[in-house]
Amino acid sequence: MQFERINLNRRSLLKTAVAVGATSTLGLSACSDNKPEFILPKLEGAIGKDGKRVQPWRNWSGNQSCEHNELLVPKNSDDLIAMVKQTKQRIRLVGSGHSFSALVPTNESLMSLAYFNGISNVDVKTKQFDVAANTVLAAAGAELWQHGLSLQNMPDINTQTFAGAIATSTHGTGINFGSMSTTVKQMTLVNGLGEEVNCSADENTELFNAARTNIGALGAVTNIRIEAEDKYYLKETSWMLGLEEGLANMEKLRDQHRHFEFYALPHADYILGITLDKVKETELLEQKVNNGDAYETFRTLSKVVDAVPFLRSFIVNAGASRVEKEVRTGKNYEVFGNLRDIQFNEMEYSVPAEYGVACLREILATIKKQNIDVIFPIEVRYIQADDIWLSPFYQQDCCAISCHNFHDKDYKKYFAIIEPIFWKYQGRPHWGKVHTLTAKEQRARYPKFDDFLKVRQQMDPKNIFTNDHINTVLGLG
Numbered sequence: 080m081q082f083e084r085i086n087l088n089r090r091s092l093l094k095t096a097v098a099v100g101a102t103s104t105l106g107l108s109a110c111s112d113n114k115p116e117f118i119l120p121k122l123e124g125a126i127g128k129d130g131k132r133v134q135p136w137r138n139w140s141g142n143q144s145c146e147h148n149e150l151l152v153p154k155n156s157d158d159l160i161a162m163v164k165q166t167k168q169r170i171r172l173v174g175s176g177h178s179f180s181a182l183v184p185t186n187e188s189l190m191s192l193a194y195f196n197g198i199s200n201v202d203v204k205t206k207q208f209d210v211a212a213n214t215v216l217a218a219a220g221a222e223l224w225q226h227g228l229s230l231q232n233m234p235d236i237n238t239q240t241f242a243g244a245i246a247t248s249t250h251g252t253g254i255n256f257g258s259m260s261t262t263v264k265q266m267t268l269v270n271g272l273g274e275e276v277n278c279s280a281d282e283n284t285e286l287f288n289a290a291r292t293n294i295g296a297l298g299a300v301t302n303i304r305i306e307a308e309d310k311y312y313l314k315e316t317s318w319m320l321g322l323e324e325g326l327a328n329m330e331k332l333r334d335q336h337r338h339f340e341f342y343a344l345p346h347a348d349y350i351l352g353i354t355l356d357k358v359k360e361t362e363l364l365e366q367k368v369n370n371g372d373a374y375e376t377f378r379t380l381s382k383v384v385d386a387v388p389f390l391r392s393f394i395v396n397a398g399a400s401r402v403e404k405e406v407r408t409g410k411n412y413e414v415f416g417n418l419r420d421i422q423f424n425e426m427e428y429s430v431p432a433e434y435g436v437a438c439l440r441e442i443l444a445t446i447k448k449q450n451i452d453v454i455f456p457i458e459v460r461y462i463q464a465d466d467i468w469l470s471p472f473y474q475q476d477c478c479a480i481s482c483h484n485f486h487d488k489d490y491k492k493y494f495a496i497i498e499p500i501f502w503k504y505q506g507r508p509h510w511g512k513v514h515t516l517t518a519k520e521q522r523a524r525y526p527k528f529d530d531f532l533k534v535r536q537q538m539d540p541k542n543i544f545t546n547d548h549i550n551t552v553l554g555l556g
């Protein structure tokens with residue numbers, strides 16, 4: 080079988096993987112029987128107080144949805160306080176709806192702080208700025224740059240809201256960088272009693288320790304003060320390594336670069352390494368890197384796999400072996416932001432950094448052994464330890480390992496096989512991604528779990544900011 084030489088870059092590789100998996104008809108595996116459990120439920124919308132149907136809600140991938148009976152969109156803090164004081168039912172806050180776990184769904188009130196938008200009070204001396212809760216991460220880049228500032232790090236995408244990202248300890252990669260929650264200096268919340276409360280390292284410190292990863296269970300966050308750093312340019316290098324070479328070098332690469340992550344390809348002998356380091360303006364590449372045509376790669380490999388599905392491993396290896404090294408440079412927020420236009424579902428656990436290689440090895444071996452029908456790359460990142468009570472990185476440097484599958488594939492069976500491997504390596508799940516842990520298991524993972532519950536009880540004694548999932552993961556009700 081002949082492959083033409085294709086300039087397959089990082090983004091098109093991910094799409095290619097999606098393409099190959101989406102078209103694979105291999106019927107031998109543990110995960111290949113397409114049961115209707117992941118087919119989106121038909122939603123009509125609940126009847127609201129005015130007798131009209133309320134538009135139902137779905138998250139980004141479609142694996143979470145709800146028919147709430149009321150949508151609350153306060154225009155300002157006074158409005159928000161009044162709504163909380165007057166409510167006769169529970170409220171769940173929603174940001175951009177980019178969580179894969181059931182943090183948001185409710186059949187009572189759904190609240191969006193869409194009017195709480197924008198950046199203000201940029202202080203160049205302290206490198207701090209205020210951001211209204213519902214501002215999306217993408218809005219910060221250019222605006223902070225004008226003041227000579229930038230976010231310290233960013234996650235894979237930039238369409239989450241600041242409040243939503245902080246609620247779940249959203250993170251990027253880099254062993255010397257904590258999650259976004261660690262950059263928070265001060266927060267303002269409206270609690271379940273309709274009181275406005277501030278917290279910081281010096282004021283209401285217990286609340287501050289709880290609120291920086293709050294899973295929307297302490298009240299409505301309205302404003303966040305964030306610490307930035309001087310603006311910087313980045314150089315990103317991505318290249319394909321042999322699997323063994325990559326695993327042998329992953330800790331070295333992690334320590335040598337400002338940011339390092341990699342994608343391990345299931346059923347294949349390759350990993351894609353990505354490093355990001357600061358560069359000076361004079362070192363910027365003149366020409367924009369040609370990102371290639373992702374859809375062309377998609378079509379090519381899809382057709383091949385359609386014709387010979389039993390050659391999955393060979394095809395992915397052949398595709399991977401043709402990936403060329405790619406370098407791009409630019410303002411940090413331009414380099415960080417990825418486009419994710421193919422929907423997927425995701426499970427992510429963070430294991431102590433020293434267990435990262437062993438855990439990943441076991442996952443890859445299990446996928447092969449059980450012939451799991453997945454080729455979606457597994458993302459591996461490093462995050463620095465912090466002191467935030469419900470942070471997956473609480474008091475431990477971590478290696479975060481993320482398993483994905485297409486939104487229309489039965490991700491649950493794949494994740495069910497992999498999740499116990501994460502438990503074996505003392506993993507803590509991402510609060511915003513798929514997992515099956517209840518309060519019992521979460522308490523065992525978080526030394527400050529009961530301290531969080533104490534603060535939650537003070538902030539929301541009437542359990543207004545709860546839903547079934549919150550009750551399950553926190554052991555309420």
Ligand SMILES: Cc1cc2nc3c(=O)[nH]c(=O)nc-3n(C[C@H](O)[C@H](O)[C@H](O)COP(=O)(O)OP(=O)(O)OC[C@H]3O[C@@H](n4cnc5c(N)ncnc54)[C@H](O)[C@@H]3O)c2cc1C
Nearest residue numbers: 174175176177178234235240243246249250294295300511
């Ligand atoms: C394509 C994609 C890529 C992703 N990449 C990464 C990544 O690189 N790193 C990573 O760590 N995660 C990643 N995630 C996960 C995502 O960052 C988190 O799930 C994040 O919490 C989503 O933010 P959101 O604004 O969409 O909030 P939502 O998902 O809408 O809500 C998340 C939580 O925040 C609460 N909340 C929202 N607004 C408020 C408020 N004003 N006050 C109080 N609580 C509030 C909600 O109640 C809920 O509990 C990714 C998700 C997707 C879909």
